[in-house]
Amino acid sequence: MQWGRIAVFASGQGSNFAALIQAQQAGKLGGGSIELLVSDKPEAPVAQRAEDAGIPALLLRPKDFGSRELYEAAIVAELQRRDIGLVVLAGYMRLITPVLLEPYAGRIINIHPSLLPAFAGKDAIGQALDYGVKLTGVTVHFVDGGMDTGPVIAQRSVEVISGDTAESLAERIHKVEYGLYPEVVAAMAAGRVELNGRITTVSSL
């Protein structure tokens, strides 16, 4: 498996997917190349982005399969056929099962719009606003079987400003995501991320 052959998984807008494509085009993805989009929502805007960029897409509806495991087995077969070595979740709204986790152990990463372990799960930005924190941010982490529980690779903070709405805060958080995620994907693609237990080390990020 080659680290630099990347599949991006997304369910929605795909603005992080777009940022990763731009980074690749600018030669800033550590030699990595995005070989495939996987989406569980064939009608999502991210599918159109893949088409526009000429990136192959695997668009499968989980409900067309007998179980979550069969759905993921179909994905794994395609990943292996394309020799994918790195799975990048970018707004992929499903938990991953052992069917994908086992063959891709240590090779699946996710981006989450909070400073984990605060505000895991859905609507992290709304959760942070409701809680009243003054500082939130972005986390990139390895994926395990839990909800946003895997080892942290990188984090960046974003201040909550008085009068922030979910939209205004989301806009600043997304900007940080578009900078941070390509950097981490580049580091992964170049083999610059080490994992020991829960502790990760990124060389020259």
Ligand code: GRF
């Ligand atoms: C991002 O905020 C990401 O942190 C979260 O889902 C959102 C995806 O947005 N996991 P987009 O589809 O990349 O625009």
